[in-house]
Amino acid sequence: MRRSRFALATLALALSITAAPSSARAQPTSPDATRTLLIGAADGDDAYLFSRISAAVRLSSGIIVVANQGSSELRWFSPTGRWIRSRGRQGDGPGEFRGLRRFLRLPGDSLLAEDGLSARMTLYDSAGALARSWNIAEAAASVTPPPLGRLRDGSFVALAERALARPPGYTRFEASVLRYRDGKIVDTLLTSVGGEWFTVGCGTQQSPGLCGVGVPYGLRSLAATAGPFVYLGNGERYEVQRLDVRTQRVDTLRRDVPARPLSAARRAAFIDSVSGMVTEARRELARQRFATAPVRRTMPFFELLATDDRGNLWVARPQERTGTVREWDVFSAEGRFVRTVMLQASLVVTAIAEGYVVGVTRDADGVEFVAVYRLR
Numbered sequence: 210m211r212r213s214r215f216a217l218a219t220l221a222l223a224l225s226i227t228a229a230p231s232s233a234r235a236q237p238t239s240p241d242a243t244r245t246l247l248i249g250a251a252d253g254d255d256a257y258l259f260s261r262i263s264a265a266v267r268l269s270s271g272i273i274v275v276a277n278q279g280s281s282e283l284r285w286f287s288p289t290g291r292w293i294r295s296r297g298r299q300g301d302g303p304g305e306f307r308g309l310r311r312f313l314r315l316p317g318d319s320l321l322a323e324d325g326l327s328a329r330m331t332l333y334d335s336a337g338a339l340a341r342s343w344n345i346a347e348a349a350a351s352v353t354p355p356p357l358g359r360l361r362d363g364s365f366v367a368l369a370e371r372a373l374a375r376p377p378g379y380t381r382f383e384a385s386v387l388r389y390r391d392g393k394i395v396d397t398l399l400t401s402v403g404g405e406w407f408t409v410g411c412g413t414q415q416s417p418g419l420c421g422v423g424v425p426y427g428l429r430s431l432a433a434t435a436g437p438f439v440y441l442g443n444g445e446r447y448e449v450q451r452l453d454v455r456t457q458r459v460d461t462l463r464r465d466v467p468a469r470p471l472s473a474a475r476r477a478a479f480i481d482s483v484s485g486m487v488t489e490a491r492r493e494l495a496r497q498r499f500a501t502a503p504v505r506r507t508m509p510f511f512e513l514l515a516t517d518d519r520g521n522l523w524v525a526r527p528q529e530r531t532g533t534v535r536e537w538d539v540f541s542a543e544g545r546f547v548r549t550v551m552l553q554a555s556l557v558v559t560a561i562a563e564g565y566v567v568g569v570t571r572d573a574d575g576v577e578f579v580a581v582y583r584l585r
Contacts, residue, residue, distance in 0.1 A: 240534050241551045242566055242582035248273060248290045249578035256284060256292035259577040262569045264311040266560040267581060268318040268335070273567065275579055276322065281306040283322060285337055286579075294337050297322070304331060304339045310355045314560070323355050330356075344392050354387065358434035358516070360454060365389040366398065366439055368432040376408035376419050379503055384430035386439050386452075399441050399452045399459070403430030407502045422498045425479040426471055426508055426527070435516035436542060444509030449524065451544060462522070462544055468507040475530050476504070511538075517561035521547070528554045556580060 250257040260279025267273055271288030281300075285293040297306055308326030315321055318335040323345070331342040345356070345365070354367035367387050374380035384403025388396040405427045412418035428443045440462075442449040449462040480499045481492050513525035520542035528535040534551040541547050552558065556568040566582045 240553050240582075242553070242584050244553075244580055245565075245583050246273070246288075246290050246581040247570075247578055248275070248286050248580075249576065251572070251574065251576045254292070255280075256295065259579070262559075262577050262579065263309060264559055265567050265569065265579045266312070266314045266320075267562060267565050267567050268314065269563065270318065272318075273579060273581065274312075274314075274320060276309055276312050278309050281309050283309075283312065283320070283333070283337075296333065296337055296339065297331075301327060303342060306331075313356060313358060314562070315359065321356075321359075325355055345389055356389070357386075357432055360388070360434065360439075361437055362454075363390075364395075366432075366434050368430060368441075370403055370430050372406070376421075377410050379405065379407050379424075381405050382430055384432070384441060384443065386432050386434075386441055398439050398454060399450060401441050401443070401450060402445075403443050404428045405503070409498050409501070411498070420498060422483070422495075422502060424503050424505065425476045425499065426505055427503075428509055429512070431511075431514045433514040433516045433522065435520045435522065438520070438522075438542070440514055440516075440522055442511070442514065444511045447510040449511075449514070449522070449540075451522075460544055462540055462546075464538060464546060466510065466526075468510065469527055471505050471508050478530070513558070515558055515561060518563060523550075523558075523561060525558075550584070552582070553580075556582070 248257065249259055259277050262275060263278045264276040265273060273286040275284045277284060282295045282297045284295045287293055297304055297309065299305065299307065301307060306324045308324050310323055310325045312320050312322040320333045322331045322333065328344050329342055330345050332340040334340050354369045356365040356367050359365050367389065369385050369387050370382040372380045372382055382403040384401055385397050386399040387394050388398050405424050406421060407424050408419050408421045410417060411420035428445050431442050431444065433440045437453055437455050439452045439454060440449050447464045447466055451460045451462055480495050483495050508527040511524045512527050515523040517523065522540040524538040526536040526538065533554055535554045537550045537552055539547045539550055552566060555570050558566060558568040560567040564584050566584060568580055570578050570580045572578065
């Protein structure tokens, strides 16, 4: 794998683009988007029953396409939520998937679905017909990082991580944005310190093992791409690196915002939630495993990165524990902070385009639905 000769050197010379300090204010309660469509059901027709949704987008026609991992299917729905067609199933043949993780909406409303276990991309045209498929890594690779998006030169980019220490215990990751061309990894575009993880010994004396427990509200390697730009960050500081692949110039997008403290109560609630909160015995086991994990005093400055069809970068701030909205800071394609948008806290955002936000939400019983919101 060839590392870009500009990527690391340019980091040290990065231009800082800093937004104006934000004034202190109360957590808003009113979202900036109105729900226009909800697709799914708790029972009934299989076409509306979802299991492990990994992607959902809205096409320019208003049609919604959903990647349902549980059935290895892509499902098309009308602008009113009526099922139109399904494509795919479990398998290794054309149009089949063993690990359907996500897909990308391409110009002309064609869709590129990614099979992480088969290391294969499958292209569907705007009518949902299978166009072609190809491998996205060397044939020996069994798992390849999922693509984040496609650059203007037709190549694809993906986020990869490398642990800097062996388990058990605490480790940081090195995060790299890779570029694919013609099915091969050809370059490393950007590299930085990424997320963190914590592993403990588990199992029995006769059958010992390792269990990854993570770090409560720990740092994560986050990346996104839009147009000619690649973004990389981890939330340790409010800094997002931005590479312009045309010029190899690296900027740093910043905002002057206060850190949000991580209370002991919130950390304890996180640990209990990891256990599934099924029984007190399960909760106690989770507490024991987290007992020696690193304790963060503050929340990450941001937890998610996304981009929209206009080339804007969306940066998700950590939400309040009891809040109903999540703050998303929006930066323009020129790297300027534009505004903060409030979206429903329960929505797992999967796509932002043409004034709409698409995502996954769950009801009180954990049933998955696809929700579409129109931005105000």
